[in-house]
Amino acid sequence: MEDRIIKILQSLKLIKPDEGFVSRSRNTVLNSPQNTRWVPNLNFLETLKFSAALTLASALLFVFLGGLAYFNVKNASPMLLSGVNDNDLKVEEANVDFQIQLGEVTYHLDSEKELGAQIEELIKNY
């Protein structure tokens, strides 16, 4: 029984593929794309873009998670607090003061009496 199995196995060793199959398979293997070894892309611009995006994303995440709370408000950028920006505020306030004290329009009202008095004076002189 054992000898029979050995014979069968030896006969299997003699099995050979069909010539056509061998030829087709060889062509298929040789024409398939070759796997190249992975090489890191060291393009400078791409690296820079990636770094910038990563930095921005990190900064936004930091702010989103309340990172600014770790800083004193004195150090916060004026751009973040545009409403209390000191210079703009003072300009606007000064403009209101100007309207109250020196406004051109009020001058028309104030000059009315003075001009009238001058014309009266002129009439008296003649």
Added chain:
Amino acid sequence: MLKIIGALLVFVSLFAISPRVSAQSEALKSALREVSASVNNESGDKALKKVINFLSLQIDDLTKSLNAIKGISVEQEAIRQDFLDFLNESAKYLDGLVVGSGSDIKALANEINNWRENAYNQRVNKITEFLMVLQTKSLLKTADTRLVKIGSDLARLRDLKILKDDKAQFLFNESNILLVAAGDLTNQAELQLSTTTIIMDERKPGVRDLVFKALTKIQQAYKRFIEISGIILPRP
């Protein structure tokens, strides 16, 4: 050094905001000073020409101010056009006056004075009030925008748990109340402008009083804005 730069910026910005206004006021003041100097020191015809020059400058000034207004209602546009027509007619009247060395100065001076008292002054007052109300509305709009921005800053700082001072919020609430009151006064003044038949009531404040009260409230609101700014961004 930073303080000096800041002060310079404020100074320059102020003149950038109202360059025309300052220059015109100065030109008018100068013209009126010339009238005063001329009445007592020069001949009657020269003095009268200076009176006419002052009035012409005033008409030109009011015309420019009226033309500079933007974003007004249809009703206000009609009022403006009416004022512009009046100023145009007044300019023609003054151009038509012939003053020379042989002119009857007393008669001409009387004629100009009567014209001023019966037609011109009243309309100039109306035009002035119209301009005052619209300028106050514009200032109020800027102040309201500032209030919203400061409110947004305060909310952000509270969310970040940076702001724990209740005083800033208190001042903000006060400025809000002041600007609401200023808006109410400006609306009252605007209503008086649009009312064609105003029953003169001595007890009721006129447009000028209402506008000055509104401006004072806006000014008080800005004092609070600056206090808030001092709390949030303390100076060294």
